[in-house]
Amino acid sequence: MTGKKGKRLAWLCLRMEKFTYEHIPENLVWIKHKKETVCTMAHGGVDNRTCERPLISATTQCSLFPNTEETAFKYPRHASHSLIEAGHDGENVGNCPFCQRLFMVLWLKGVKFTVTTVDMRKKPEELKDLAPGTNPPFLLYNGTLKTDFIKIEEFLEQTLAPPRYPHLSPLNKESFDVGADIFAKFSAFIKNSQGNAVHEKNLMREFKRLDNYLISPLPEEIDHNSRETMTISKRQFLDGDRLTLADCNLLPKLHVIRVAAKKYCDFDIPAQFTGVWRYLQNANEREEFKQTCPADIEIEKAYFTVANQRK
Incomplete structure (x- = not known):
């Protein structure tokens, strides 16, 4: 390269x-x-x-x-x-x-x-x-x-499969699909003019989609024998309470978005997306994610040229 x-x-x-x-x-x-x-x-x-x-x-x-x-x-x-x-x-x-x-x-x-x-x-x-x-x-x-x-x-x-190593594939296909477009929308957002609200709306739409998925209970969370109906998911990650390949794919991208969008576009993930924030907070408590993240300065330098070409 x-x-x-x-x-x-x-x-x-x-x-x-x-x-x-x-x-x-x-x-x-x-x-x-x-x-x-x-x-x-x-x-x-x-x-x-x-x-x-x-x-x-x-x-x-x-x-x-x-x-x-x-x-x-x-x-x-x-x-x-x-x-x-x-x-x-x-x-x-x-x-x-x-x-x-x-x-x-x-x-x-x-x-x-x-x-x-x-x-x-x-x-x-x-x-x-x-x-x-x-x-x-x-x-x-x-x-x-x-x-x-x-x-x-x-x-x-x-x-690296069982019995010695755990499978990491998610149970639900939707756990992989839900964040598929968010990085592309972010890339379009940070590359285009500051006055173009279309790209920010597209990014917000993807965050909303992700948030809806994270707050919606998964099928395995629902107890059909219970009299109480679960309306808000309590799971930690995309596919449950364990990190899967879906999280390994999405979390590094969300980290880049959070750092670069804030630095160059003054964009924060809205507080109203409580599912997304809960997800990020849970991820930051895991060494597998926290200790593999690059420093913020590395992300900022990587997007410096692209961001400064915005008109």
Whole structure:
């Protein structure tokens, strides 16, 4: 993926060897190339080499782990390797909702994997011939390259399956469909003139549709034996009280919309959309979402040029 000179670009690569349930990626590591610091993650205790959770957006904490012999890490044979967007400083996580989507999937699956931010101006030699001209994210599995992020997600869902790994597919198809157009409406809104109310109305219509879905009880929430009729859903997420692939798709986009629309269009998600706000608040309490979000400044910089072309 290339661009203007000096620009750090976004990409995600998942490098996985063929494995069975007995040979699943076993390590999770955070690497910051610029300062060459390494943080090895595990579900065990916390010391100068291990952490209980991936510090995907916690840059200052990552910097506490120097690249010494004590913290040096050798990749195991069966490892998953993820390379993602370097932010504007060349080392932090940048703006890429599709990368975040796949990170959330892997985290929810409980897979341990390797995360690397890459400054594309200093692309490592071993990656120069990997999927040239292909936009991220992509996956290399057993010598086969997968470049469609939807296909990657499907592959992860099928490969990392029960009994060892949970299925993440939603029970209700509508949970996937309800947010399908919201990002496109946002893109049209932020790209067009400030005086054009049509695009804002279109975006508001999608938020209303999402809110209606979130406050409406799902079929499985309704107790047909109860004398009381449930009118407002109490679920936490799109398809119930667990995060699913539908949430992994929608939440990163909502985060981008919230940050960029506020910064450049002075647009806030209206308080009247109580279902949407409840949904976002519940998501922000989950590490799988909160810790995979890029910093607001990365989103703002990503939309700076587009937003400033508005007339």
